[in-house]
Amino acid sequence: MRLYGAVAASSFRRYATYRVATAAGVFTNTVFGFILAYTFIALWSIRPHLGGYDQAQALTFVWTSQAMLAAAALLGGGFQQELQERIRTGDIAIDLYRPADLQLWWLASDLGRAAFQLLGRGLVPLAVGALCFDLALPSSPLVWLAFLASVLLGLLVGFAVRYLVALTSFWLLDGAGVDMVSGLLCLFFSGSLLPLTVFPGAFGDVARMLPWSAMLQVPVDVLLGVNSGAGLAGSFAFQGCWALVLLAAGRLLQGLATRKVVVQGG
Amino acid sequence: MVESPVVQGLRAYVLIVGMWIRSTMAYRTSFALTVLGNFLVTGLDFVAIMIMFWHTDVLGGFAVAEVALLYGTASASLGLADLTMGSASRLGRRVRDGTLDTLLVRPVPVIAQVAADRFALRRLGRVSQALLVLVWALSSLEVAWTPVKALLLPVTVLSGAAIFGALMVAGAGFQFLAQDAAEVQNSFTYGGNTMLQYPPTIFAKDLVRGVTFIVPLAFVNWLPALRILDRQDPLGLPGWLDFAGPVVAVGCCFLAGLAWRAGLRSYRSTGS
Numbered sequence: 001m002r003l004y005g006a007v008a009a010s011s012f013r014r015y016a017t018y019r020v021a022t023a024a025g026v027f028t029n030t031v032f033g034f035i036l037a038y039t040f041i042a043l044w045s046i047r048p049h050l051g052g053y054d055q056a057q058a059l060t061f062v063w064t065s066q067a068m069l070a071a072a073a074l075l076g077g078g079f080q081q082e083l084q085e086r087i088r089t090g091d092i093a094i095d096l097y098r099p100a101d102l103q104l105w106w107l108a109s110d111l112g113r114a115a116f117q118l119l120g121r122g123l124v125p126l127a128v129g130a131l132c133f134d135l136a137l138p139s140s141p142l143v144w145l146a147f148l149a150s151v152l153l154g155l156l157v158g159f160a161v162r163y164l165v166a167l168t169s170f171w172l173l174d175g176a177g178v179d180m181v182s183g184l185l186c187l188f189f190s191g192s193l194l195p196l197t198v199f200p201g202a203f204g205d206v207a208r209m210l211p212w213s214a215m216l217q218v219p220v221d222v223l224l225g226v227n228s229g230a231g232l233a234g235s236f237a238f239q240g241c242w243a244l245v246l247l248a249a250g251r252l253l254q255g256l257a258t259r260k261v262v263v264q265g266g
Numbered sequence: 267m268v269e270s271p272v273v274q275g276l277r278a279y280v281l282i283v284g285m286w287i288r289s290t291m292a293y294r295t296s297f298a299l300t301v302l303g304n305f306l307v308t309g310l311d312f313v314a315i316m317i318m319f320w321h322t323d324v325l326g327g328f329a330v331a332e333v334a335l336l337y338g339t340a341s342a343s344l345g346l347a348d349l350t351m352g353s354a355s356r357l358g359r360r361v362r363d364g365t366l367d368t369l370l371v372r373p374v375p376v377i378a379q380v381a382a383d384r385f386a387l388r389r390l391g392r393v394s395q396a397l398l399v400l401v402w403a404l405s406s407l408e409v410a411w412t413p414v415k416a417l418l419l420p421v422t423v424l425s426g427a428a429i430f431g432a433l434m435v436a437g438a439g440f441q442f443l444a445q446d447a448a449e450v451q452n453s454f455t456y457g458g459n460t461m462l463q464y465p466p467t468i469f470a471k472d473l474v475r476g477v478t479f480i481v482p483l484a485f486v487n488w489l490p491a492l493r494i495l496d497r498q499d500p501l502g503l504p505g506w507l508d509f510a511g512p513v514v515a516v517g518c519c520f521l522a523g524l525a526w527r528a529g530l531r532s533y534r535s536t537g538s
Contacts, residue, residue, distance in 0.1 A: 021446035031453035034473065035461045039318075039325075042468035046322045176296070180303040184310065193314040200320050 003100055004108035011112030015120070022120045025070055029125040033066040037133055051197030056136040057224050061195050063129030064220045067122035068151065071114045072158050072215050074192045076183055079110050080162045084179075087169040096258060103163060103250055110159045118151070138225055146232060150219040153239035157214040160246030161186070167250065170257040191217035211246060214239040275375035282382035290387050297388065304391025308345075312337060312399055315463065326468035331406040332495055333465065338400025339419075339487035340462035343426030344455060345393035351431040353383045354438040358445045364536040377526060380438060407495075415494050418509070425511035426486035430455055432518035433481070439522070439529030458483045466492075466500050474500060485514040 016022075037059055044055040053061065069075060083106060086092045095102055129135060138144060165182045169175045187193065189212035196207045196217045207213060218235050221227060227235055269277075290297050315337065319330045328336075357380055360366040369379045409415065437451030444450075458477065466474050466488050478484040478501065485507075492499050493508035 018446050020444050021449065024444070024447040024449040028449045028453045028457065031457045032460070035457060035464075035469075038469045038473070039464050042326045042464070043318050043322065046324070050321055174296075177299055177303075180300070180307070184303070184307055187307070188310055188313070193310060194317055198317060198321065200317065 004104055007100075007105060007108040008112035008115070011109040012116045015113050015116040025121050026124045029066040029069060029121060030128050033063050033125050033129055034132075036062045036066070037129070051195050052226065053195065053197065053224070054136070056134050058195070059129070059133045060135045060137060060224060061191075061220050063126050063133070063135060064223055065192055065216055066129070067126040068118070068216060068219065069192065070121040071118040071151070072154060072190070073110075073114075073162065074158075074186055074190050074216060076179075078113060078162060079106055080166045080179065081175075083163075083166040084169040084175040087166070088173055088175075102258075103247070103254055106163065107156075107159055110162075111155060114155050136224060138223065143223065143225055147219060147223040150222040150235065150239060153236065153243055154215045154219045156243040157211050157239060157246060158186075160243060160250055161211060163250040164246065164253060167253045167257055186212055186215070189213060190215045191220070195220075211242040214242050271375060275378040278374040279378040279382045282379065283385045286382070286385035287387055300388040301391045304388045305395045306391075308341065308392040308395050311460065311463065312395070326465040328465040328467070331403050333463070334399050334403035335407060335495065336465065336487055336491055337463040338396050338403050339423055339426065339491055340459050341396035342393060342400060342423050343486050344430050344459040345389065345396050346423070346427035347430035347434060347455075349386075349389040349393060350427075351381050351434045352389060353385060354380050354434050355441075355448055355451065356380075356383060357438045358441040358448045361442060361445050361533070362536070366533065367535050370533075376530060377435065381435075409494060410496065418490050418494060422487060422490040422511055425515035428515035429482065429486050429511075429518050430458075432515070432522035433458075435519075435522040436525040439525035439527075442529035442533050454481055454483075458486070462487050471500065478503070482514050482518065485511045 040058045040062055041055065044050060044053070044058045048054060050058070065074075070077065073080075083092075086095060095105070098105070130137060138147075161182065165178050166175065168178050172178065189196070189207050189210050191213060196204060196213050198204070199207050208217065218239055222232065222235055312334075315333060316330075318325060319333070323329065325333060354377075357366070360369070360380075360383075366376075369376050372379065433451065433454050437448075437454070440451070441448055458481070461469070461477065462483060466484070474484065478489075489499060489503070489508045490511055493505070
């Protein structure tokens with residue numbers, strides 16, 4: 001356990017090193033926050049209560065998703081390309097004979113990264129949004145705690161999906177195609193373009209059941225207090241189930257990969 | 267006869283681009299798939315706009331076909347700029363690992379090499395997706411066409427591409443100073459593109475003023491598109507400004523050239 005703590009801590013420090021890049025990312029997230037906020041205002045002033053949100057909640061959705069974009073690696077980034085590259089070059093062999101579990105190692109490293117990006121790239125955009133717009137941020141610390149728990153579960157789901165995608169490199173070697181498909185699905189079905197509650201009809205119903213909705217839509221809904229009591233427990237259960245299923249699938253695929261596949265390289 | 271540096275640079279650019287296209291075409295299936303992927307990824311924001319219009323008939327007073335005209339022009343401009351100059355955003359990496367030195371010793375203008383570096387033909391995906399939306403918009407709009415308007419449309423797309431291209435070059439110049447800050451320019455290019463896809467009426471006046479007078483993005487498509495649609499612009503600017511796109515584009519390119527030169531002069535190699 002201490003080992004994985006150390007991996008997470010060093011990953012946190014690694015991302016914290018690039019201060020200018022972080023500042024640049026904060027600036028970009030803030031600019032996009034402003035642009036999207038105005039488009040949401042335009043839509044919600046015509047259709048108040050669209051998707052079950054009032055305007056303040058819709059704006060909170062915009063700014064919270066900008067704050068979470070980097071941490072949840074919704075636009076890529078994170079460990080995926082790094083792991084793929086190690087599989088492609090054969091460096092993965094070194095990782096496999098380390099006395100540490102491959103999946104837990106990368107999970108710890110990804111959580112360390114996410115922890116930094118949540119603080120480093122999340123706080124400022126959310127604060128700017130709260131200063132410039134009328135947001136529906138909760139005052140109860142309990143809701144914020146529930147939000148953080150939901151973010152953590154969302155990060156687990158996100159990691160599990162990206163781990164599965166990265167492991168396909170054992171068979172495909174070049175991950176570009178799978179990356180593109182997975183990036184596309186993530187962008188659209190996480191709710192980072194539009195809240196999934198706005199998606200029409202049965203399409204929306206399906207979108208809200210998919211694992212990507214656990215990465216952004218569910219945590220933001222928890223922050224907005226859309227569900228309370230049993231509904232909140234349901235949100236956690238939804239995220240927890242996807243996290244368990246996908247992490248288990250990752251473990252299975254990892255077992256297959258390490259048993260059946262000849263590692264690249266001399 | 268001595269060739270001017272511009273001709274020399276353009277020829278080098280074409281040669282390097284040709285080399286990268288040949289290398290891309292070695293893997294045809296992969297190329298086709300990445301173009302398709304690029305097409306779909308960029309299409310997603312149009313899907314988002316369509317979902318918005320599933321819930322409403324007008325956004326900021328604009329109907330769906332009018333927003334599609336804004337979307338098509340902005341996205342086509344960005345797509346063309348990204349296709350021809352987008353590689354310049356990789357400059358920060360070359361500064362960091364020191365490989366820019368190789369470009370400096372070659373007898374070709376550095377900007378031509380940087381812009382053609384790893385030329386990605388797959389970016390045609392965005393251009394074709396944007397043009398498709400533009401064609402759809404034009405076919406469903408009832409515009410009172412005049413020769414002036416018909417000429418304004420292609421000129422708008424091209425000068426918009428030049429404005430975005432100038433932003434990319436200026437951004438590349440900035441990366442000499444702040445190597446890790448490559449993301450800042452995304453705010454202006456991709457962020458600007460997202461903004462221009464929507465009607466100017468939905469944004470705060472100060473924001474619209476900012477993208478008119480500080481970063482002249484409004485000339486990419488807002489002002490000319492409003493003229494084509496016979497609409498007033500929210501700032502009430504004089505009408506001749508709608509035709510100022512090409513002049514603004516030339517001005518932007520000139521300033522971007524200065525920024526690029528200043529950046530290149532301040533370059534210190536990592537020495538490795």
